[in-house]
Amino acid sequence: MRLIIAEKPSLARAIADALPGASKRGDGAIHVGDTIVTWCLGHLLEQAAPDTYDPAYKQWRLDHLPIVPARWKLVPRSNARGQLKVLRGLLKQADEVVHAGDPDREGQLLVQEVIEYLGWKGPVSRLLINDLNRPAVRHALTRLEDNATYHSLYQAAETRSRADWLYGINLSRAWTLTGRQAGHDGVFSVGRVQTPVLGLVVRRDQAIARFTPRPFHVLWADFKVAQGVVRGWWQPGDVHPLDDQGRLLDPRPARELAARLPGAEGTLSQLESRDKRQVAPLPYSLSALQVDAARRYKLSAKTVLDTCQSLYERHRLITYPRSDCRYLPDAHWQAARETLGRACAQDPTLAGWLAGADFSLRSKAWSDKRVGAHHALAPTGATADLSRLSTTEANVFRLIARNVLAQFYPALQTREIKAEFSVLDEHFRAQGQEVLVPGWKPLFTTRDEAPLLPPLQEGESAKVIDQAVEDRETRPPEPFTDASLIKAMMNIARYVDDPAVKRTLRDTDGLGTEATRAGILETLLDRRYLVRQGSALRATRIGQALIDALPDAATRPERTAIWEQRLRAIAEGDDQAAPFMTNLVADLHTLLAGADAQRMRQALGDADGFEPAPAGRGRGKASRRRSSSPAGGRGTEKSGSGKRTARSRRPRRTQDA
Template sequence: MKAIIAEKPSVAREIAQIFNANNKRDGHFEGNGYCVTWALGHLVSLGMPEDYGIRGFDKASLPIFPNNFILTPRKTKQTKPKNYKPDPSALKQLKIINNVFGQCTSIIVATDAGREGELIFRYIYDYLQCKKPFERLWISSLTEKAIQEGFKNLRPGSDFDGLYEAAKARSEADWLVGINATQALSIAANNDVYSLGRVQTPTLALICKRFQENKGFKQKKYWQIQLQHRKDYLNFTSLSNQQWEDKKQAEQILKAIEREGRATVEEVSINTIKEQSPLLFDLTELQKEANRKLGLSADEVLQTAQSLYEKKFITYPRTGSKYIPEDLWSEIPELVRILNQSDLFKPAIATLKFGNFNKRIVNDLKVTDHHGLLPTTKIPSALTASEKAIYYMIVYRLLESLSEHCSKQNTHITIKVHHYEFSITGSKILHKGWRGIKGLLSDEKNPIQDSNRNNNINYSNNNETQEPQLIELPEFKKVDELKISSTELQEKLTSPPKLYTEADLLSAMENAGRQIEDKEQQKALANIGIGTPATRASIIETLITRNYITRKSKTLIPTHKGQKVYDLIKDQKIANVLMTAEWEMALHQIENKELDSNQFVSDIKNYTGEITQELLSLNISQESISELKCPKCQQRTLTIKEKIVKCPDDRCQWILFRMICGVQLSIDHITSLITTGKTPLIKNMKSKNGKKFDAFIILKDDYTTSFEFS
C-alpha cells in the first residue's frame, strides 16, 4: 500500500476520489492500494524556548543558540497559566499520519508545491522519524487532469532537497532573530513586551519611515499659468513649464501674457509608441492590482485565490512567476475556446486572432516553481463577489497577454509667450491591441508619479510628470501662432510622499533590492525583495494583529505602539531592509544548491548576536506624565506602559488597560480621561461580534471606566 499525504482535507478528498480510495476513516481515506491522509497546515514546528529548558530571560542568557533545533507538535497559547501546550487536533492527526506511514511501503508527497508545503511534510517526516522512501507530486492545478498527469510524472523526493534546506533555513533564521530580538528589546524596555522579526520589523520600518516623512512634510504654495486655445475647431489647454512661489510675480507675468494675446509654436514632438501587452499575474501583482482596483487587502486576495484554486478554477496562486513554459503553450488555444463559452468573455475573445496569439508570456527560463496565474478549463458556476472579481481579473489578464501591442501617438508641443514656455500634451490610440480587451484605453494610475512616490520624491502637480491624456489635438508646425482665448492663474500645493497603500507596500517589499546604491549589488539584488509572494500578506496581517499598524481608508499607518518600536530600532540592524533582502537572495541560492544552508544559519547567528547586543544596550525609560496624578489616590504620578496605565502605589492598585475594543488609548486619550473624566470620541472600536462603533470612554465615580455613546 502507498501513502499519499496532502496539505488539507479538501485536497486529500479530491485525490482519494481519483484513486477510488473511497473508504472514509478517521483522518484518512483508504482503498485501491492507497491510503490518503493530510496535514492540517504546520502540524510540526520548531520548539519554543521552554522546550530547551529555558524558563526566564535576562541579559546573561541572550542570545539563545540551540545546538540542535527541536521539532514539536503545533502548540496553542494558554492564558492561565501563560504558556504553550500541544494542540490536541495536531496530536491526533500526527498519530493518524504515523499509523498510515507505518502501514505503507512508500509515500507520495502531495502537500502544496512550494517552500512551505515542502517544509510541512519534511517536518512531519522528521518528527515521526520515518524512513520510508517518498516521491513528490508537483502540480500547478488541482483539476483532475492535472492531478492525473502529476501522478504519472512523480519526481524523486531528493529532487527537492534544496527547496527543503531553504525552507528549513528560513524557519530557523526566523526563530533565531524573532526569539532573541523580541526578548532583548523587552528586557531593555523594562519588560514591556515588543515583538520583533526578521521580515516584519524591516516592513514596519518602511511604513513608519514613510509616515514620518509624510507628516513632517512642509507644504508650499506655488502658481502655474494655464492658457486656453482653439484651433481647427478643437479646444485645448497649455500649462506653464515654470512654477512661481511669488504670487505677485506670477500675476504680473499673467498680465503681460494677456496683453500679448498670442503664443508661438517653438517645438513639435510626435512619437508613436508601442505598449507591450501585460504579462500574466504572479501573486504579488494580483494582490497589488486587486488592492488598487477593488480595495481588497493582500491577505483577502490570497485567501480568495486559494479558494479558487481549491475549487479548481485557477492554477496555483502562490507563484512568483508571470510566464508559462513552452510545453504549456499548446494548451492555451483550447483554454481560450472554453472561456469563449461564457457570454461575459465572448466580446473580448472576439478581438483575439486565433492562431496568432502573442507568445510574450512564454519563457522557460523565467518560470520558477510555478508558472503565472491562469484560469483552468473548469468554468465557475457559483462564486462569491470577491471570488468572481479575482477570477475575472485573472481571465482578462490572460486575454490581454495574448493580444497584440497597443499603439499610441503621443504629442508634445512647446509654445512660447515672450520668453515663457508652455506645454501642450495629448495622446491618441492608433491601434487598441490589448487595451481593447476591457476597453481601458489609459492607465488609471500615473506610472511616473507612482515611481516618484516610491522613491520619496516630493513631486508636484506638474503636467510634465504626467502621462499624456487621451486628447485629440490639431496639427501643429513650428512658428504657428496660437490665439490665447483665456487665461487662469492656478494655485497649487507641493505634495508629501504618499502614505503606503497595501499595493505600494507590496511593491516596496518586492523591490527592496533596487534601493541599493552600489550598482553591482543592485544588479545582483534587483529582483530580490523581503518576504516571498506567499508570505507578504501574512507579514502585513501580523503587524496589524500586533497593533503595530492599522488600516485607515486604503492606507497603512503605524499606531502609537508601532511608532514607538520604530523609534527604538530605526537605527539598528534589525530594521535594515536591504540586509533582509540579502538573506532572501541567500535562501534562493540554498534552494538552487549554490549555498550551504549551514553557512547561512551560521551567518544568521552572527547577525543575531549583533542585533541582540544592540537592542540590550538601548536605554529605554518608562513613559510617565508628570502632571497626571492617580485619579483614585490623588498621591502618585501615573506610570504609562505599552499595555497599561497604573498607579505605582501597591496599596492603591488603580489600573487602566490601554487596549479597549481593538483601539489602543493614546497619550491624548489618557490625559483627557484623567483630567476631564472623558476621552475624545474614539472611532472604529470593535465589539465582540465584530461590529465597529464610536464612543467616548468615561471615568466613573468608582474609578472604573465605561462607554458613553454619542
C-alpha cells in the first residue's frame, strides 16, 4: 500500500481527486485503489517545554539560563493526538510513503518530522504541488522525487525551529523575570524576528516624537509660453540660507523676488528631454502582493494571506501563495493564452484587460532559472466567476491576474521633460512627462504621475502671469503601516547601519518569510506591543519599554537577517547546522548578561507609547496616555483562560516563529 501524507486536508482532497479510481473517505484518510491519502493539520508536533527536560525548569529562574537541551524532544500538539494515531496505524500498513508537504522549508519539516517521530524506516518519495487544479496535481504525481534530495531543506527548517526555541525561551524568561524585579506584572515575549520588527516601529515612533518641524519657503511662478502655461519653481543660489536639501530658510529673498516678478519677461533658457522605457512590474510574491493590497484596499497583511489561502485551497483559482518568488516557469508562458482566457473571461474588468493582451510578447518574468521551490502567484486557469467571491477575494484575485496579464502588454514609454526659465537673472525649473506609449500602465492606474507640459521650444519667450511664496514646514517620518512595515521586512538591508553587514545582505534577504510576516504583525498586535491607529501601526508603552530594556543587538535586524542567510545556506547544502547552533549558544550567553532590572525599571518609567484599547473593544481606538505606574501597561500575554501574570500564575512559555 502506498501512503501519501499531505500537509493539510485540502491538499489531501486535491491529491485524492487527481488519482485514478473511486475514492472512499475513511477515518482521517481517503482511500483510492491501493493508495491511501492522509494528512497533517499543520504542525502535529512541537518543541517540548523546558520542564520536559528537567522538572526544575517549571520555575522560572535566572540562574537556570541559558536552557540548552542536550537531546531535542518533540511532543504532540494538544489537538493532534487523534490524527497522529491515524498516521501511526497507516504507517504500519504502508509499503512506501510519499511526503506531500507544501513546497517550502516548513512544509518539508512538518511532514518529515512526523514520519521520523513515528519511526518509519522505509522509502520516502517527495511530491511537490504548487497548484491544486486536477491537471496540475496529476502532472506532479508523475514527477515524484527521492525525499532524501530535500534533506538539507529539512535540516534548515529543524535548525530554525530549535534556534527560535532557544532564543525565545531564554530571552523571554530573562526579561520577564527582570521585568518582575522592576515591578512589571506580566510576561515579556522576546523573539528573534518579532522583536526586531517591534524595534523598527519603536524607533520610527521615537523619531516622530523627537521631530521638530522647521519652516522653509518656496516661490513659484506661472510662465505664459507660446502654447500654454508652465509653472516653474525658483532655484535659490548658495548666496541664500539653505538647509542640506537646498530648501530656503529665510522667506525675505523669496518675497523680495516675488514683488518684482509680475509681468516680467524671460526666456525658456534650457530644455532637456529623455525618453524612458519601463517594463511591467513582475508577477507577485506574497509579500509584494501584501504591500500593494494594503496600499490599494487598506487590507492587513493577515487578511491578504488568509484571502490567498482561500483562493488557493477553497476556490483553486491561484497557485501556491506563500511564495517569495516573482518569476514563472517557461511552460506557463506557453499555456498563458488558454490559462488566462479561462481565468479572466467572466469578469468585465479582467476581460477588458485580456482583450488588449498580446500573447506573442515574452517578458523577463518567464524564467525557469529564477524559479526555485516556488514560482510567482498566478491564476491556475480555473474559470473564475468573481461575482461568487467576496469583495476582498475578488479584489485580490484581480491584482494577481493583472500582474500576470501585464506581462503581455508593451513597455510604458514616456518622455521626461525638464525646462529652466530665466527671468530677472534668476532661474525657475519645471518638469513633466509625456506618455508616448501607455503600454501596461492603464492596468495599474488612470492617473498621470507627473504633470503634462505643453509643447515647448528652447529659447522661446516666457512671461510671468502669476506667482506666490508658500510657507511650508518639514514633516516628520510617516508612521509604519502594514504596507510599509512588510516592505521594510522584505528590504531589511535599508535599516542596517553596519556597512559591512549591509553589503552582505542581498535584496531578497529580510525579516521573516512570506509565510510568517503577516503572523508576526498579528502576534505583536495580540501581545499588545503594537496598536492600530487607522492604517498606522504604533508601538504601545509596553512595546517601547521592552525595546528600551533589551540590549540593542536584540532589537536590530542584523542578527535575524544573517540567520536567514545561514539557514538558506544550510538549505542549499552550503553550511551545517552544528556550527550555527554553537554560535547561537555563545550569543545567548552574551545577551543574557545584559538582563538588568535597573535598566528595565528606567525603560518602564520613561516609556511614552500608545495604550491599547481595553480587551474586547478592538485595537483601532487607542488613545495615548501616560501610566503613573511602571506596571500600568497591558504587557501580559493572553491565553484561552485569560491573562497570565508573573505573580499569580506560572508565566506562559513563549516562542517566536
